[in-house]
Amino acid sequence: MSVAKEFRDFVLRGNVVDLAVGVVIGAAFTAVVTAFTKDIITPIIGIPGKVSLGDVSFAVNGSKFLIGDFLNQAISFLLVALVVFFFVVKPVNWLMARRKTDTPADATTRDCPYCLSSIPVAATRCAFCTSEVAK
Structure with a gap:
């Protein structure tokens, strides 16, 4: 079997294509959650009308520490993790529990x-x- 044929069979295998689709959708979803956090959540958390949480920073010896940007990313991560847990992990666990047989074969x-x-x-x-x- 040639290497090209083996590679083609590998790429066209269902789980590889499913994984690629999942990564693309995950990246798009992460971008949406990051924008939601940066544009809606952190301005609400900051001092309304004065400063957004994303703009909080301090400098030491000319080095700027972007605390607000880090907090934006942390909030985005938590939101993505919550969505994945409640909309993927919990339903899959529920379905697997329903399919599980009580008596072993x-x-x-x-x-x-x-x-x-x-x-x-x-x-x-x-x-x-x-x-x-x-x-």
Whole structure:
């Protein structure tokens, strides 16, 4: 199999395309949340009419520390994390809990006590080491 064919098969695999779509949508969503935080949330948190939280900074020896910008990014991160948790993680956990069966399925195989190979439950002799096994 050629490297080009292997690469094409890898790229066209469903999970790779799904991941790429998820990353693009996540980046777009993060940009929206960052804009929401910067343009709406932090001006409300700051002193209305005087200073926006995003503009808060101080300088030491000519170096400017943008405390407000850092707080903007921290608030954006928290908002994205909250949205992901409540709209992705919680619903997926709920769905997985509903799909979970209470009674485990009966095992169809067991281990041979002599060679530890997997054999059918009803077998009386191991197909691998030919030892007789009790049911």
